[in-house]
Each structure stands twice: as structure tokens, then as C-alpha cells.
Amino acid sequence: MENDEKYKLKKVLLICSKGTIEDVYAALVMGNGAVMEGIETKLFFTFFGLDAITKKRMNHLHTSTVGNPAMRMPGNLPFPTWLGGLPGVEAGVSAMMRKEMEKLDIPNVDEFLELIVAGGGELYACKLASDMFGITKEDLHDDVKGIITVGDLYEMCDGPGTQIIFT
Amino acid sequence: MATKNYGGVSVDVNDEGYMTDSSQWTKKVASGIATDEGVVLTDKHFEVIDFIRTKVADGATLTIRGINKSGVVNAKEFYQMFPGAPLKKSTKIAGVPKPESCI
Numbered sequence: 001m002e003n004d005e006k007y008k009l010k011k012v013l014l015i016c017s018k019g020t021i022e023d024v025y026a027a028l029v030m031g032n033g034a035v036m037e038g039i040e041t042k043l044f045f046t047f048f049g050l051d052a053i054t055k056k057r058m059n060h061l062h063t064s065t066v067g068n069p070a071m072r073m074p075g076n077l078p079f080p081t082w083l084g085g086l087p088g089v090e091a092g093v094s095a096m097m098r099k100e101m102e103k104l105d106i107p108n109v110d111e112f113l114e115l116i117v118a119g120g121g122e123l124y125a126c127k128l129a130s131d132m133f134g135i136t137k138e139d140l141h142d143d144v145k146g147i148i149t150v151g152d153l154y155e156m157c158d159g160p161g162t163q164i165i166f167t
Numbered sequence: 168m169a170t171k172n173y174g175g176v177s178v179d180v181n182d183e184g185y186m187t188d189s190s191q192w193t194k195k196v197a198s199g200i201a202t203d204e205g206v207v208l209t210d211k212h213f214e215v216i217d218f219i220r221t222k223v224a225d226g227a228t229l230t231i232r233g234i235n236k237s238g239v240v241n242a243k244e245f246y247q248m249f250p251g252a253p254l255k256k257s258t259k260i261a262g263v264p265k266p267e268s269c270i
Contacts, residue, residue, distance in 0.1 A: 029269055033269060036252060036254055038250070105228070105233065107270075111232070114242075115235060118242035118243040118246060119242065119243075119246045119253075
């Protein structure tokens with residue numbers, strides 16, 4: 001039976017599993033955007049994505065300068081992979097990227113998390129990955145609601161109009 | 168282009184209900200739009216609306232971060248004052264275009 005009815009998006013659950021600037025910000029921008037639309041929003045950080053909610057690391061994220069064929073130098077010049085492997089290049093490129101984002105009024109990670117939480121968004125850390133990396137609640141941003149299992153995660157996904165997005 | 172009548176004042180709006188001529192905006196019009204949006208305006212709301220109108224008149228892009236740093240309200244209060252989709256609702260009530268911003 002055909003059903004053309006459109007259902008409004010009511011809840012999103014974003015999973016962030018990588019810790020590069022672009023992966024983390026993809027999750028944060030989409031999460032914040034969902035909160036701003038009045039959509040119930042939960043963010044789940046796992047594996048290297050945990051860096052985004054780890055106090056000591058969250059505002060010092062890097063982008064990878066090797067193995068990224070889309071990487072360009074200023075002026076749209078090619079960025080060879082061997083260059084990205086030189087000492088200090090990754091740190092420099094990452095700092096430049098953060099500076100460009102600041103120009104666009106994109107907040108730091110901690111500020112972004114606070115904006116998401118201010119709008120009612122919820123932050124969770126993955127239990128398995130936290131155990132693996134030796135991360136405890138004290139290491140995490142104060143707004144993180146809990147360290148939860150994958151079962152807890154799926155329990156949060158009930159109801160029609162719910163989407164899980166893996167960034 | 169459509170028009171809408173708020174308290175006896177006719178204003179031009181686009182398909183989404185955003186005013187297309189900011190100069191037609193009055194506090195009375197704002198209250199009318201707010202009623203449609205399910206918001207009851209207080210003095211605090213008008214402080215936020217003033218901030219938004221000034222920002223937009225200056226050509227600035229509105230973001231939730233900008234609101235949080237406005238000194239008028241913080242993000243949490245802003246979400247409570249315009250529940251649901253705060254930036255969309257507040258700009259609609261303020262009679263300015265829908266913000267073209269992802270943050």
C-alpha cells in the first residue's frame with residue numbers, strides 16, 4: 001500500500017565516532033541545527049569522537065593532513081600527502097582551519113556543546129569506548145549527561161519521526 | 168506576494184509568513200505575529216526583538232552564538248522565550264528575513 005504522508009522529524013540521534021575537526025563539527029553543527037528547529041536532539045560520542053567531549057582535548061582538535069585528496073593549500077593549490085607528513089604541518093593546518101571557522105562565528109567545541117545543551121540537547125559518551133580509553137565522567141565536559149551502553153542508546157530512539165545519523 | 172492583517176495593519180509577507188518590508192513593522196504587528204506563533208510578548212521579548220532588528224539593520228548574520236553573547240539574553244533564556252524554533256520565530260516576530268545561517 002502506498003503511503004505518501006510526510007512525517008515531521010521529531011527526534012535525531014547523532015553518533016560521532018571520529019575526532020577530527022571536520023567530523024566533530026559535522027555532528028555539532030547538525031546537532032545544534034536540530035535543536036534550533038525544535039527537534040529533540042541527542043549526541044552520542046564514541047571511539048575517537050570522545051575527544052569532542054573530553055575537557056583536555058575538545059578545543060585542540062586536529063584535521064588530518066595526510067590521505068585527504070580534498071585538502072588544498074590557500075589559493076586552491078594542491079596539497080601533496082608527503083607535505084602533510086612533515087613535522088608541525090598538521091598542527092599548523094589545524095590552527096588555520098580553527099581560525100577560519102572563528103571568522104565565520106563558529107564557536108569552539110565547548111561553547112558549541114553549551115549552546116546545544118542550552119537548547120535542550122543531550123550529550124552522551126559510549127561506555128565501551130570510555131572503558132577502552134580509560135575515560136571517566138571526570139574527564140568529560142560537565143554537560144555530558146552520562147556514559148551509556150549501546151542498549152541505553154537504542155532505548156532513546158523510540159517513537160515515530162526518529163532518525164539516527166552517523167557522522 | 169501575500170498580505171496579512173495584524174490589528175488592522177496590513178503587512179506584506181512571503182510564503183513562509185516572514186515580513187518582506189521591515190518598515191511596516193510595529194509593536195502591534197509583532198504582537199499579532201507572536202500570537203500566531205503561540206508566543207506572548209513581554210518587555211524582555213521586545214528587548215530581544217530590538218537587538219535582532221538592530222543587528223539585521225547593520226547587515227550582521229544572526230546566529231544562536233550571537234544571541235548568547237548579546238548581553239540581552241543567554242541561549243537558554245532565548246530557547247525558553249521562543250519555544251520550538253527560537254531563531255526562526257523571533258525573526259518572524261521581529262519582522263526581519265528568516266536568517267540564512269547554519270549556526
